[in-house]
Amino acid sequence: MSEIAQTAAPSDSTRLRRLYVLLIERRDVTLLITMLLLSLLFSRLSPYYLTMMNMRTLFLAVAFNAIVVIGITILIIGGYNDISVGATYGFASIIVAMLISEGFPTWPGVAIGLLIGVGIGLLNGILVTRFHLPAFLATLGTMSVFRGLIWVVSGAHSIVGVPQQYKMLGQTKILGVQLPVYIMLVIVIVADFMLRRSTFLRQMFYIGINQDSAEAAGIPVARVTTACYILSGLLSALAGILDGARLGAVYIQAGLGIEFQVITASVLGGTALAGGRGTVFGAFLGVVVMAMLTNFFNLIGVNMYWQAVLVGIILVLVVVLDRLVTPKEVR
């Protein structure tokens, strides 16, 4: 589309095309509109949709995935991946639950859980930067190790019944909405701002577009990457700890399958799998839209198993559409 060739005033078709490009590029806008339309649709289809209780369930479901999706989005932007987020989620959660159940004080226990997340993130970072393992492979290995360790550490028992002080973290309600939701909102807003403004995080975009050029330009690729893996681990651990607090229990399967859900949500929200493109807000909206769908399916009583099939179909559709619909300019 050469500007020089367009001497006449933009015609309607060009304006339409520009609008199209805008909608695709600003995925957040499109998702926001989708969200509103879906809300309208769902509220028509079910009288229970817009109730306070349903909304609260929805926000809560969003909260945990939204915290995790931030970390993974940043990594995908850098051209990496992190499929160990679910394992970190579950492992930190169960360690904290076990410690606190045995009488360990709450806040230090939570701190240990967060440290575990940092540790796993650090391990991932080292594997990817120092040992140059492909991100998929490294995090697949870490995922396997820590998923397995969940079984070993817990002796295959779920932890049911945690002390009240820990539960408070997840169940306190302010204005009728649980604490984790507020925590999530704060994190999302801060993260979105940081990704847009902070020089450190923005470097991930360059790393994602071309790692060698980024390195040549003087970006400390290893340091930035490791930091982002640590962030991802930290956020996953936080989400897991909050989940355990909210439920009042930690099951062995905690966090199972989350990695796929958040990757789908992130791609839905405009994050390019090849790296170099994406926003926290978009990923957040992706999580919201997916949670809305799940919430609605639960409401109208769709079989839990069919839901999984639908999620898989949605994943493929989303990625395919993303590929087909992105015009050459944005690609």
Add this chain to the structure above:
Amino acid sequence: MQRGETMNSIHRARGGLQARAVTALRWLGTQEGVVLIINVLLALALALASPVFLTRDNLLAGGVAMAAHAITSMGTTLVLLTGGIDLSVGSSFGLAGVIMAETMCRGVPFWAAAALGIMVGVIIGWINGVVITKLEINPFIATMGTMTMARGLVNVMTQSRSIRLPADCAYLVNTLIFGLPPSFVLMIASVVVTDLLLRYWRPARQFFYIGGSREHARLIGINVDRLQILAYVLSGALAALSGLLFTLRSGSAHQQAGIELNMKVILSPYLGGVGFMGGGSAFGAFLGALLLGLIFNAIQLLGIAVLWQNVLVGVLLLGAALVGIFRMRREMQRSRRERRLSRREAAIQPAEPGG
């Protein structure tokens, strides 16, 4: 020595026993060779540590247990060789078994049900292949999607129960071919067939080119899309086949079938030298599967908690990956050194006709 000659090439040119010994020794230094040595050592250690190891029962049982991931690994190897990845094998494994069980319970004869099961794998593989080649979706995401969909279907169809096969199927598993259980025989057969295919069948050999560089393969004239779809179809079919065998062996189709298969099936080829960048052999993948089988057998025999299995698999994966990376680095350093040496030689000796 003349320019370009090394002790190795002199031996090789002379032919005969010395050459073959040298080639064999060099092969032992490769990933496959290392895995073979580790396998032998591990087997020896196990034989010493446990009196049960070398019994016919244990070996057959171990072989049958290994068959699931060994057969599927052959398919995954094909996909890995083309530079892709297939996360949906576990779900194809499970779904094929479920479909076969369901249809058999409705009175469909065994052969038809089995054929249907394999078709399931073929279809899933075909979907993977098309989505990845024609729509150019990242293989990781695409196979993750099919994996979730197929697993979801398994869940729907089993509703968390197991589907029992009609009792008259028991004879199928107990029929011994050459005195060995069918899983065992099919495992050996699939390894041999895959290895031979990769060595002598032209389309299979083209997998290597595709894995090396898709663009270059396309420029050479290889039909990249069709071959990649073939790779995924074969992967799905083999996963389905081992799913059928597993279902027959256990007498029922479970909902959980195939869930830990993914890790083992990626790990086996990787241990055996099939890298993510393409390159490797089916035999190597088998050696990797064998190593895993030995380790799991060891866990059982030595009474190590089964809970540690997953952890072990993850640690092995990372270990294998690290070793792979180190080898790659050493290869690069060695080739850099060789290039430097040959450049120096060229400077000293101007090229003469006839060397």
